[in-house]
Amino acid sequence: MLKIEQHHNHYLLRTRHTPESLSSDWFDVAFWQRQNAVVTSKQGRAAAWFVRYASQQVAVLKHYWRGGLIGKVLKDQYLFTGLKNTRVYLELDLLTQLASLGLPVPTPLGARVTVSTGIYRADILTDAISGAQSLCERLQSAPLPSQDWQKVATTLARFHHAGAYHDDLNCNNILFDDQGKVYLIDFDKGALKTPAKEWHMANIERLARSLKKEASRSTQFFCTEQDWQSFIDTYQGAMTKKPA
Known part of the structure; x- marks a missing residue:
């Protein structure tokens, strides 16, 4: 359940995890830069800023940007209905539900909608997920141990058992934390659906395409047919069992 605060020209959305001190300023990168609290950033179309909001806690701040041809014109503007x-x-709301189901997703802290x-x-x-490294980054540096492929497969099966649909499942949206636990991130356009083999397989095919794409543009990428078959075998085995 989200708590909604309406202000003059914006809304603040809070979850049960939202720090009490959160304000509209928290969604402006300049606010964190003035406090020297920007830890790092990842640039690109889906840019993300990592900001330290408490002594031991780092958050990921993301702005919503449009993709495709329309994004070249409207960039970050969406029709308010x-x-x-709103996306x-x-x-x-979806992240809050997934977290309440015990699924490994980033803890949702809040959002701002400016109208x-x-x-x-x-x-x-x-x-932020502690020590996070994406599946893509791991595969660019070294072969992934078979037990880690199995972790990815069983984690995805947990989401699918729960009906958690990811609209853009790719190797950059699968993260390992510093303890080796697997998370899924970026649930924009995601949903909770009735589990069905059709969309489960569409998810997996999208992941396969992303691995091939990254392999084609990386100087080294450690992903073999045997790795993928092991992943598929583990996933299929996990889907035949009742979720833990």
Whole structure:
């Protein structure tokens, strides 16, 4: 359940994990830069800023950007048809539900929706995953141990058993933390659905395409047919069992 705060030109969305001190300023990178609290950033279309909001806690701040041809024109502008229809509300609400199911996702901290003349822009804040390294980054540096492929497969099976649909399952959205636990991130356009083999397989095919794409543009990429078959075998075995 999200708590909604309405202000003059924006909404703040809070979860049960939201720090009490969270304010609209938290969604402006300049606010963190003034405090020398920006730890690092990842640039690109889906840029993310890592900011230290407490002595031992780092959050990931992301702005919503459009993709495709329309993104070249509207960039970060979306038609506002009600707060609960915004992409950020839907993602934050989904993350809250997934976290309550015990699934390994980033802890949702809050979001901001700024509205002006029927157009909205949005930002989301989640806890950073400690020592996170993506599946893609791991495969670019060394072969992945078979037990780690199995972790990815069984983790994905947990999400699928729960009906958790990921709209863009790729090797950059699968993370290992510093203890080797596997997480899924970036649930924009995701949903909770009735489990069905059709969309389960579509998820897996999308992951396969992303691995091939990264392999084609990396100077080294340690992913073999045997690795993939092991992943598929483990996933299929996990899907035949009742979730733990």
